[in-house]
Amino acid sequence: MMKYDFAQVEKKWQDIWERDNTFAATDDYTKPKFYPLVEFPYPSGQGLHVGHPRSYTALDIVARKRRMQGYNVLYTMGWDAFGLPTENFAIKNHIHPEIVTKNNVANFKHQLKSLGLSFDWTREINTTDPDYYRWTQWIFLQLFKHGLAYKKEMSVNWCTSCKCVLANEEVVNGVCERCGGEVVHKVKNQWMLGITQYAQRLIDDLDSVDYIERVKTSQINWIGRSTGAEIDFATTAGDVLTVFSTRPDTLYGATYMVIAPEHPYVEKWAGQITNLEEVHAYQQEAARKSDFERAEMNKEKTGVRIAGVNGINPVTGGEIPIFISDYVLMTYGTGAIMAVPGHDERDWEFAKKFDLPIIEVVAGGNVAEAAFTDCDTGILVNSGILNGLSVEEAKQKMIQWLAENGKGREKVNYKLRDWVFSRQRYWGEPIPIIHCPHCGMVAVPEEQLPLRLPEVESYEPTDNGESPLAAIEDWVNTPCPVCGAPAKRETDTMPQWAGSSWYYLRYCDPHNNKELASKEALDYWAPVDWYNGGMEHTTLHLLYSRFWHKFLYDIGVVSTPEPYAKRTSHGMILGENGEKMSKSRGNVVNPDDIVKEYGADTLRLYEMFIGDFEKSATWNASAIKGCKRFLDRLWNLMEIAAEGEGYSAGLESSFHKTVKKVTEDIEAMKFNTAIAAMMTLLNEIYDAGSITTGEFKTLLLLANPFAPHLTEEVWEQMGFAGQISGQTWPGYDPAKCVDSTVEIVVQIAGKIKARLQVPADIAAPEAIALAKADPAVAELIAGKQIVKEIYVPGKLVNIVCKG
RNA sequence: GCCGCUGUGGUGAAAUCGGCAGACACACGGGACUUAAAAUCCCGAGGUAGCAAUACCGUACGGGUUCAAGUCCCGUCAGCGGCACCA
Numbered sequence: 057m058m059k060y061d062f063a064q065v066e067k068k069w070q071d072i073w074e075r076d077n078t079f080a081a082t083d084d085y086t087k088p089k090f091y092p093l094v095e096f097p098y099p100s101g102q103g104l105h106v107g108h109p110r111s112y113t114a115l116d117i118v119a120r121k122r123r124m125q126g127y128n129v130l131y132t133m134g135w136d137a138f139g140l141p142t143e144n145f146a147i148k149n150h151i152h153p154e155i156v157t158k159n160n161v162a163n164f165k166h167q168l169k170s171l172g173l174s175f176d177w178t179r180e181i182n183t184t185d186p187d188y189y190r191w192t193q194w195i196f197l198q199l200f201k202h203g204l205a206y207k208k209e210m211s212v213n214w215c216t217s218c219k220c221v222l223a224n225e226e227v228v229n230g231v232c233e234r235c236g237g238e239v240v241h242k243v244k245n246q247w248m249l250g251i252t253q254y255a256q257r258l259i260d261d262l263d264s265v266d267y268i269e270r271v272k273t274s275q276i277n278w279i280g281r282s283t284g285a286e287i288d289f290a291t292t293a294g295d296v297l298t299v300f301s302t303r304p305d306t307l308y309g310a311t312y313m314v315i316a317p318e319h320p321y322v323e324k325w326a327g328q329i330t331n332l333e334e335v336h337a338y339q340q341e342a343a344r345k346s347d348f349e350r351a352e353m354n355k356e357k358t359g360v361r362i363a364g365v366n367g368i369n370p371v372t373g374g375e376i377p378i379f380i381s382d383y384v385l386m387t388y389g390t391g392a393i394m395a396v397p398g399h400d401e402r403d404w405e406f407a408k409k410f411d412l413p414i415i416e417v418v419a420g421g422n423v424a425e426a427a428f429t430d431c432d433t434g435i436l437v438n439s440g441i442l443n444g445l446s447v448e449e450a451k452q453k454m455i456q457w458l459a460e461n462g463k464g465r466e467k468v469n470y471k472l473r474d475w476v477f478s479r480q481r482y483w484g485e486p487i488p489i490i491h492c493p494h495c496g497m498v499a500v501p502e503e504q505l506p507l508r509l510p511e512v513e514s515y516e517p518t519d520n521g522e523s524p525l526a527a528i529e530d531w532v533n534t535p536c537p538v539c540g541a542p543a544k545r546e547t548d549t550m551p552q553w554a555g556s557s558w559y560y561l562r563y564c565d566p567h568n569n570k571e572l573a574s575k576e577a578l579d580y581w582a583p584v585d586w587y588n589g590g591m592e593h594t595t596l597h598l599l600y601s602r603f604w605h606k607f608l609y610d611i612g613v614v615s616t617p618e619p620y621a622k623r624t625s626h627g628m629i630l631g632e633n634g635e636k637m638s639k640s641r642g643n644v645v646n647p648d649d650i651v652k653e654y655g656a657d658t659l660r661l662y663e664m665f666i667g668d669f670e671k672s673a674t675w676n677a678s679a680i681k682g683c684k685r686f687l688d689r690l691w692n693l694m695e696i697a698a699e700g701e702g703y704s705a706g707l708e709s710s711f712h713k714t715v716k717k718v719t720e721d722i723e724a725m726k727f728n729t730a731i732a733a734m735m736t737l738l739n740e741i742y743d744a745g746s747i748t749t750g751e752f753k754t755l756l757l758l759a760n761p762f763a764p765h766l767t768e769e770v771w772e773q774m775g776f777a778g779q780i781s782g783q784t785w786p787g788y789d790p791a792k793c794v795d796s797t798v799e800i801v802v803q804i805a806g807k808i809k810a811r812l813q814v815p816a817d818i819a820a821p822e823a824i825a826l827a828k829a830d831p832a833v834a835e836l837i838a839g840k841q842i843v844k845e846i847y848v849p850g851k852l853v854n855i856v857c858k859g
Numbered sequence: 860g861c862c863g864c865u866g867u868g869g870u871g872a873a874a875u876c877g878g879c880a881g882a883c884a885c886a887c888g889g890g891a892c893u894u895a896a897a898a899u900c901c902c903g904a905g906g907u908a909g910c911a912a913u914a915c916c917g918u919a920c921g922g923g924u925u926c927a928a929g930u931c932c933c934g935u936c937a938g939c940g941g942c943a944c945c946a
Contacts, residue, residue: 273863273941274862274942280945284946300945384946385945385946388945393946665871665883666871682885729872729873729882731884732882732884734883735883736883806878811879845926848878851878852879854926856926
């Protein structure tokens, strides 16, 4: 018997699959479809990481199995290739980002092909391809036309190191998610996308999709819906200061107010404020602080009283002071609050520091010691019309009172903010807008798309915060498409999240040059049936693409309100030391090395066997050998396989059970136990010492999604008809998955005392009688009173005695 | 601080509904083959005591429910992830 030469065999089959387009999806829209999706990678210079194949192999297994079950499967790959690392590499090495991208893609593609993934490579896409980003720009223009893309002067997160604006989602712990650089606030004119208009639908429609629970929870928390009321406070300046509160029931306990440092009323009240200098000084100090500093210093409350203007509590009529403090954010609610120190921890802290009165309006705690925030048990006191009510009742009554008296209204707020969409960088999709002195902002006519990136001398971002595109005069200057007057192009580009917000739609019809995809293709393939990806994309990519999809649904481009029917997530693969793999920690495992030493099938099998797919797993170089051994033993079955379609050596029910287990486990993402079941069966076959060719075929079919190269080769060498990837997935007979006799245990008061072989369908009285007849059991129960007898079918008999 | 998840041998982990804890592997020990090693094959193994049959203990910790708890309930501790002055 020839030893299994994985290198030669894997190359052979990869070439055949490529030559024959074996895994291409067909455009036969009458067949049942299955659309699995994995997140397309950013083709970095470092190449593939062993984390990538975990997700890709998992859905490859599902895809291969579903193809064998008769589905038309669309499983494909592409490149999310715009982005900063490529641009930075280009700057440093003076190579065009397009060339860098091309090289990286070639490398990634070569690596992926060596893993035997059954992608339909005829549908490969690249977000930096003008034929692709043409449609990214087209979607942007539709958003613009519907008022969902707009420009706004606002305070944005500015990474001092990348010299670029960041979305809120890209700021982590006050620093830049990508480079760890300091993030400061900068007031800039930015493109924004109105994702907040979709906030409620993004929450509600989670009920209609099959996402793992933690993804749903994270998205709901991120969107951060709060219900409460807006309340209008008259001020002694003669105007009205509106606040948002989730606790309108505590209005009688509002003893002061606070506005955010950026609140416009400071300027409005400038004439009345008697300590304006002090207030301005505080504003400047707050503006200077970075997010990181604000987060660091959040233990200690700071603030300045606005002297000369007071608020008037609408229910008590009493005058209360107004403060300016950075614990109130301009970006949430109205940028102003009513402070109820008795029942809000932050207000309590602030009141203590500034020696402000604390009034108890909800009984149940001790407001001298701490804020009492329990909404379930508290009863309203010192609150006029609300006295004696529960918190919930009081909220309703107060909202009603406010509405009736014109002092406020019910209100829902979201933490989610509109998406800061512009970047001042080169390597992104140009925003297709022209600024005309007469017509204002004008869309580039759709027939002129794609608006291509111009050639530039330098990709270096500028210190004044302008994109490198701003320096290309002959590109920037262009006539207005409406009036023909000299006008200027928008020079900001889109963030990396743009291209990835709709790529799954392009796979459906990737070569269409008339629309982003044909309606027929979209109606057939969408939504994605199963999307697997990392948890890190939950509040970024996943939320953004749901938003874009809903918009495309609203304008009739797609026919489903959600892009992904099902979302699952894989755990990270950690280095051998249990830490996250990184160059600096020196614990990175390169998949190429594993493929070279053990072969792709072994790598695939190992990554699926490593543990619970959803949990993070620690790489273990020696554990790979077990998977290699399994494949070698599978290969060596060729030596003992004997002609015959039936079952040999009493393995029939084992085969049926294994087919059932593997079939079900693949769909449940329990790849590790599916593999264990095949290992068990293989051990049984070797124990039996023989296998028929019929049995061998079944085992090869089960193993094929996991180890496609080896199983193809064995199939061929055994002379079985056709290629294994074109065969039908094996079925099983549920009746044959159960044994005719089973071993049950006999317990006395829960402790095992005997084991019996009984018919599987034995009735309870017979089973108990048999148990009592067992000599060991009989001796133990002799002369005792039996209190209880339990029979669990196929499992055990438990006898409970007294005395 | 809030929300979510997790805690099982030397290691990675299994264990539909509450029903034989540790499947399947790795590493380890012993043996076979070999001049030798690798590879391969066979055997062993949760802990304690015992030559053994066997007994007792055992799923982070403390309680509870149950004939029966890794699984359910209450409390505690530890770790991981997310959010974090969002009124």
